Amino acid sequence: MxxxxxxxxxxxxxxxxxxxxxxxxxxxxxxxxxxxxxxxxxxxxxxxxxxxxxxxxxxxxxxxxxxxxxxxxxxxxxxxxxxxxxxxxxxxxxxxxxxxxxxxxxxxxxxxxxxxxxxxxxxxxxxxxxxxxxxxxxxxxxxxxxxxxxxxxxxxxxxxxxxxxxxxxxxxxxxxxxxxxxxxxxxxxxxxxxxxxxxxxxxxxxxxxxxxxxxxxxxxxxxxxxxxxxxxxxxxxxxxxxxxxxxxxxxxxxxxxxxxxxxxxxxxxxxxxxxxxxxxxxGLPPLRNKAVVGVNSFATQAGIHQAGILRNPATYEYLEPEVFGRQRQLMVGRHSGRAIIRYLLDQLGASDEGALVDQMYEEYVSGREGGECYDLDTVKALMRERLEGKDEAAALR
Ligand SMILES: CC(=O)SCCNC(=O)CCNC(=O)[C@H](O)C(C)(C)COP(=O)(O)OP(=O)(O)OC[C@H]1O[C@@H](n2cnc3c(N)ncnc32)[C@H](O)[C@@H]1OP(=O)(O)O
Ligand SMILES: CC(C)C(=O)C(=O)O
The missing domain is CATH 3.20.20.70 (Aldolase class I)
Known part of the structure; x- marks a missing residue:
């Protein structure tokens, strides 16, 4: 701070x-x-x-x-x-x-x-x-x-x-x-x-x-x-x-x-x-882009930003979420990149290099058409099922 x-x-x-x-x-x-x-x-x-x-x-x-x-x-x-x-x-x-x-x-x-x-x-x-x-x-x-x-x-x-x-x-x-x-x-x-x-x-x-x-x-x-x-x-x-x-x-x-x-x-x-x-x-509806109190004040899905934040949050965060009782939120969406996939694979103890990254990237990021974003726990759970060979694991929309 x-x-x-x-x-x-x-x-x-x-x-x-x-x-x-x-x-x-x-x-x-x-x-x-x-x-x-x-x-x-x-x-x-x-x-x-x-x-x-x-x-x-x-x-x-x-x-x-x-x-x-x-x-x-x-x-x-x-x-x-x-x-x-x-x-x-x-x-x-x-x-x-x-x-x-x-x-x-x-x-x-x-x-x-x-x-x-x-x-x-x-x-x-x-x-x-x-x-x-x-x-x-x-x-x-x-x-x-x-x-x-x-x-x-x-x-x-x-x-x-x-x-x-x-x-x-x-x-x-x-x-x-x-x-x-x-x-x-x-x-x-x-x-x-x-x-x-x-x-x-x-x-x-x-x-x-x-x-x-x-x-x-x-x-x-x-x-x-x-x-x-x-x-x-x-x-x-x-x-x-x-x-x-x-x-x-x-x-x-x-x-x-x-x-x-x-x-x-x-x-x-x-x-x-x-x-x-x-x-x-x-009865104020949640506002996305409002400083400090907005839904997205400390959230990102954009790949270039996430790649920076994963190395050092200061690259894209001037205000620090913890100062305001908020949490950093990385979301997976069509605008994400491989960095977040690598990050999740690493957390799952899987190889975060090569073909697996590309496959997961296509599956959960680039191959999608819609604008929905998913939190890391959701995507991680789906990736775990894929890695465990459960091909029936639900795909993201
Ligand atoms: C910049 C601001 O935010 S000012 C605050 C604005 N907030 C509000 O108005 C919310 C609360 N207001 C109310 O509940 C009502 O307006 C009340 C109870 C205060 C007054 O209700 P009423 O007596 O029916 O008057 P009404 O609201 O129609 O008109 C306001 C009156 O205050 C008068 N008034 C306005 N500013 C002032 C002032 N600084 N000093 C004295 N009287 C003032 C107006 O001239 C008008 O009186 P008039 O009709 O005799 O000229
Ligand atoms: C008079 C001040 C306090 C005010 O409410 C305003 O200017 O809106």
Whole structure:
């Protein structure tokens, strides 16, 4: 595994929003008990904050927050609220104030102010200051301002809004690429400005959507530009095309952290089990080509790749399966080569040279028409029967 040397590196805080932004997309709704189970698994990963939901939005979200606020053992929890006192009230009633971050939705662009809200910039700032002060009056000290559509917001709007919310007592500024519309260098440039407007100890967080397939790249560009925290979801689930995938962010921080000057303490080996529970809860079909959690993330049938991997897995594996609690899977299919046949013959104690290899190669690999792949145990069992002279052994399709 890529070594993590922490001296001189910045630790990146991870805010998991699977149970809020992830859950709000069609098809992803969960029962409170399912959210509790998943939230506890996400807690076990070692994330810093688990967003439990939006308590004012439904009794179900309220209940999930209530349960998780009592049971989380490592992480703080966050709840989502609008710039509305009643939302804050509901959040505090559900979860109390201990280890509770209130994430207040701020309107971050003129397009949203004018067309969605029908309010002025000044109104937008005023409602935020009022909500933050109200939360503080209830004893909440951890307050994130989630700036919606910030990536289409004018600089003067954002700067003034940030000044106002910091003055009112906000402790985190989360920059939303709500519509997923920026490129990494554009998002990085915005985070660099926000970093100047909101110096530490204020936390600057990224919240990126995947409409251009850039949510992870943008989040990392934000980290490089000085963001302290990344908001992400398991499997990248979330509004429309989804959010930055937690597992991809963690993988990138582990394997590229040194060159980015950062590190993560999230446990990579528990990501896949947590993802499996999520997939079952929301009925996500198994995805083949998804980094870290895909069926094929660590699987190969291609002969040239297998010939390399059998000599040294590093030839074709940058991410190491064991780091992520996964296993390398070599499959036999029409695209395989002789290397995997030799490997299996060797395991069976048979000659792995000459005519036998060619015969087995034709039988199990090149002579086939279909695209099916078989695991090594299946092919090995058939080869054993052939070697034992059982010509009736079932052939592969
Ligand atoms: C970027 C994001 O992901 S934001 C989070 C989005 N998530 C969700 O919307 C899921 C949960 N939402 C819900 O359950 C419902 O929308 C509720 C309960 C919050 C509100 O339901 P309703 O009161 O019926 O309002 P509705 O959903 O139709 O409209 C949203 C209202 O919130 C208002 N609103 C939007 N943003 C903000 C904000 N930052 N601060 C205050 N009010 C806001 C809108 O202006 C609108 O109110 P209006 O119709 O008076 O203008
Ligand atoms: C406001 C933030 C947190 C958000 O959900 C978004 O931008 O999508």
């Amino acid at each position: 890529a070594e993590i040397e922490t001296p001189g590196l910045r630790r990146i805080s991870i805010f998991d929003t699977t149970l809020r932004d992830g859950e709000q997309a069609p098809g992803n709704g969960m029962l409170p008990d399912q959210k509790l189970r998943l939230g506890m698994l996400v807690d076990g990963l070692g994330v810093d904050i688990v967003e439990t939901g939006f308590p004012a939005s439904s009794p179900s979200d309220y209940k999930a927050t209530q349960a998780l606020s009592h049971q989380l053992t490592n992480a703080r929890f966050a709840t989502f609220v609008r710039a509305v006192r009643a939302d804050v009230d509901a959040a505090v009633q559900a979860g109390g104030v201990e280890k509770h971050q209130i994430q207040v939705l701020a309107t971050g662009s003129d397009i949203h102010l004018e067309h969605k809200r029908g309010v002025s910039r000044a109104d937008g700032e005023h409602e935020m200051a009022d909500t933050i002060k109200f939360a503080r009056s209830l004893g909440v000290t951890d307050i994130s301002v989630a700036v919606e559509d910030a990536t289409r917001g004018a600089d003067d709007l954002l700067h003034s809004l940030i000044d106002t919310v910091l003055e009112a007592g906000a402790t985190t500024i989360a920059i939303g690429d709500t519509c997923g519309c920026l490129l990494p260098d554009e998002f990085g440039a915005l985070i660099a400005k926000v970093r100047e407007w909101a110096p530490r100890p204020t936390v600057v967080a990224t919240h990126c959507h995947d409409d251009l397939g850039l949510a992870v790249a943008n989040s990392l560009a934000g980290v490089m530009a000085g963001a302290d925290e990344v908001q992400a979801t398991l499997g990248g689930i979330g509004e429309r095309a989804g959010n930055a995938s937690l597992e991809e962010i963690v993988a990138a921080l582990i394997y590229k952290g040194k060159s980015l000057g950062v590190y993560t303490t999230v446990r990579p080996d528990l990501l896949y089990p947590a993802y499996q529970v999520l997939a079952e809860a929301i």
